[in-house]
Amino acid sequence: MARTRKMPREKTGLARILELAGPKKAKLLVACLLAVVSSAARLVPFFTIYGVIRELLAHYTLTAAIDPAVLYTLAGYTFAAALVYGVCAFASSALAHGAAYDILYALRLQLMEKLGRIPSGYFTGTTQGAIKKVLTDDVEQIEVFLAHHLADIAAAIATPLFTLLYLFLLDWRLALVTLAPIAVSVSLLAGGLKNPRGAQTQVDMHNTKEKMEGTIVEYIHGMPVIKIFNRTLSAFQRYERDVSAYVGAVERTACHFAPGMGAYYAFFGAQLLFLLPAGLLLLPTAASYLDFLPLLLLFFLVGGGLKEPLENMMQMVVHSGRITEGVKRIDRILRQPEPAATGSGNPAVYDIAFEGVSFAYTEEGPQALRDISFRLAPGTVTGIVGPSGGGKSTLAQLLLRFYEPQQGLIRIGGVDIREIPPSRLMNLVSYVFQDSFLFRDTAENNIRMGNRAAGREAVVAAAQNAGIHEVIMALPQGYDTVIGGENSSLSGGEKQRLAIARVFLRDTPIVLLDEATAYADAENEAKIQQAFARLARRKTVLMIAHRLRTVENADQILVLADGKLLGAGTHAELLRDCPPYGGMIAANARRDRWTIRKGELPG
Incomplete structure (x- = not known):
């Protein structure tokens, strides 16, 4: 024995x-x-x-x-x-x-x-x-x-x-x-x-x-x-x-x-x-x-x-x-456990597949995602819409292995992401957060976080693609200006465009965009949308959005609510086949017509 x-x-x-x-x-x-x-x-x-x-x-x-x-x-x-x-x-x-x-x-x-x-x-x-x-x-x-x-x-x-x-x-x-x-x-x-x-x-x-x-x-x-x-x-x-x-x-x-x-x-x-x-x-x-x-x-x-x-x-x-x-x-x-990296997976194509994925943040807590299955074809743009708390950001974080699903599999190019070494996975996927964090460092170094080996010319090209080059050049020392220093503050939309420049410089085949226009004004939103259009070329893009019009032209839209996938398809298909999506469109239309009117308080 x-x-x-x-x-x-x-x-x-x-x-x-x-x-x-x-x-x-x-x-x-x-x-x-x-x-x-x-x-x-x-x-x-x-x-x-x-x-x-x-x-x-x-x-x-x-x-x-x-x-x-x-x-x-x-x-x-x-x-x-x-x-x-x-x-x-x-x-x-x-x-x-x-x-x-x-x-x-x-x-x-x-x-x-x-x-x-x-x-x-x-x-x-x-x-x-x-x-x-x-x-x-x-x-x-x-x-x-x-x-x-x-x-x-x-x-x-x-x-x-x-x-x-x-x-x-x-x-x-x-x-x-x-x-x-x-x-x-x-x-x-x-x-x-x-x-x-x-x-x-x-x-x-x-x-x-x-x-x-x-x-x-x-x-x-x-x-x-x-x-x-x-x-x-x-x-x-x-x-x-x-x-x-x-x-x-x-x-x-x-x-x-x-x-x-x-x-x-x-x-x-x-x-x-x-x-x-x-x-x-x-x-x-x-x-x-x-x-x-x-x-x-x-x-x-x-x-x-x-x-x-x-x-x-x-x-x-x-x-x-x-x-x-x-x-x-x-x-x-x-001694905190790390994501297992025993495999040597190296996807050759960049489609994404969720297969029966369920996830809860705690053992006793409610499920944030329930039996989610869908596929993102390589080189396409997929939007995720739904009410707050529906599981949109959780889904993106599972793809990055911020958490591990309790059930189901997530694959990139047919390879289980648990078989892909974490360093390789991070070289496949870029993530633009809803509220991007900038370090107290030069504008150039903040962009270069996407690729430490990049030269100044590559950094400038990434900034131009993100629509932030002119803003940086207007700073006191241009690309050498320390962000957050004297006379070098950026607006929320400008910070977001600088974060997008990092993604351009990194040039990964998969891009996740999490409410990236949530805090932008109309002018910045238009510039961010233009940057997204350039960024999405020949990449697999997953875009989380509250403003439905930002994803109306996506190749595919996923409708998520209460951790469940209610529908998947194009804008026209969902209007025809998914009533919750039609309700969201109507609610967005009412929101856009809403104004503050002068009046008297009831006596």
């Missing part, structure tokens, strides 16, 4: 951070080793002072008997230790920071590339603030941990261990007294961290912060509406509520850890408080007062010096929950 292969367990916490470090892990390990050496060198002066005091007390009645060579040797050790400390501390910090910045850079690129590959359905259920928090705050926490805290933790663990071992060799009784308050502090801290309520407070703090940042982004985007309706911050109640929720989560976290942290700090710095009475009790049993006094002084110095490295380690342990939660949220993006 074949043995079932056990799946490897996914790493979390520090193990996952080191896994994300990849090839930079070696640099981090060397940085940790150097930090241990530098911390050990930092403790050397305590032991050289102990040697000096022993030498001075041994000859306090006859100072001439003091051996200068011993003092010079100890001073040399001190100087050498200071040099080692400085060099190793600098090298450790440089290595850790260099590795951390490289990891930060690679991780952010990895996240951005991943966001570009995962289905758009992920963004539907995730706020911009949540994604922003992961890309900035959570990733930044990893950089701070790797650059500053990882080496400190290594030093904080190794240095006290070596120091306590040496102290135990000198006097195990005083060493136990030195260790006792540290052990009590660690046990108090461990008990607080193991409490499930404490872990939940960290999760709550992350969740409320994500929600707050999402609301902040929404509030900023909605500022024009708030101003127009003369609303103040208090009117945006959700903003105030989400900020208050985050403040409350921080307060609950602080209140939960406050008692334990208070007790922890009280015991952690109490070494000297315990060493003094212990020393007085042990003094009568000492073989020699002159030997015991320097020893007790050494424990006073080193006992107090242990506090700093151990405190650094404990602080990192306290913050480890926050860092671990941040890493989980990074992995939540990195």
Whole structure:
């Protein structure tokens, strides 16, 4: 009987951070080793002072008997230790920071590339603030941990261990007294961290912060509406509520850890408080007062010096929950499923076929598309009409694999799109959105997004085909003008034509147009329609439209309502055979005749 292969367990916490470090892990390990050496060198002066005091007390009645060579040797050790400390501390910090910045850079690129590959359905259920928090705050926490805290933790663990071992060799009784308050502090801290309520407070703090940042982004985007309706911050109640929720989560976290942290700090710095009475009790049993006094002084110095490295380690342990939660949220993006690309499909023709396609955005939600079947012949223009919410945009997004249908197949040139690698699919299809996004970059670079390898002449030709060349030339620096900068704003229709220029430059065999004239005025709409006519030559075009007259001359019109295909055919055929289409035509005619008339309100 074949043995079932056990799946490897996914790493979390520090193990996952080191896994994300990849090839930079070696640099981090060397940085940790150097930090241990530098911390050990930092403790050397305590032991050289102990040697000096022993030498001075041994000859306090006859100072001439003091051996200068011993003092010079100890001073040399001190100087050498200071040099080692400085060099190793600098090298450790440089290595850790260099590795951390490289990891930060690679991780952010990895996240951005991943966001570009995962289905758009992920963004539907995730706020911009949540994604922003992961890309900035959570990733930044990893950089701070790797650059500053990882080496400190290594030093904080190794240095006290070596120091306590040496102290135990000198006097195990005083060493136990030195260790006792540290052990009590660690046990108090461990008990607080193991409490499930404490872990939940960290999760709550992350969740409320994500929600707050999402609301902040929404509030900023909605500022024009708030101003127009003369609303103040208090009117945006959700903003105030989400900020208050985050403040409350921080307060609950602080209140939960406050008692334990208070007790922890009280015991952690109490070494000297315990060493003094212990020393007085042990003094009568000492073989020699002159030997015991320097020893007790050494424990006073080193006992107090242990506090700093151990405190650094404990602080990192306290913050480890926050860092671990941040890493989980990074992995939540990195481990999102991507569209399968196991095949090597490469269509030779560009007809599109939907075969019994059904789709719902959620398992429990209603179906957005129900058993949809149709075919788009290559080189033809097909319009999709229907009421809002009927499934028109969903249909186009399924073709782009923004989502995967629960039932049915979508084919291009007879090839299932799931067998076409995503990069190849994106080279087959261009999409003009209803509200096209322009980057804060030059007009040329905004167009060149369609084809990074294109030269200036190709960019200009694409702009001319899209009817936007004259507008760009009227900008202060022409094609080198930064869109969105001073005196370089474009109207909605002009932005749409610039987006269409991208599609011209890309020159894909399939083009999707999603309500591309929705926000255009009459003049811009006419120019966009002319650009569409040039764009549609020898391409398979799918055009979503609310204005029915824009698709009346299409080779085929699909009528979609409530996720169902009610009819397919030419304008004349649908008027004859599809009553819902005739109703839409009549409604459009009434809309075009509608005017605002002056009159009196009824009494």
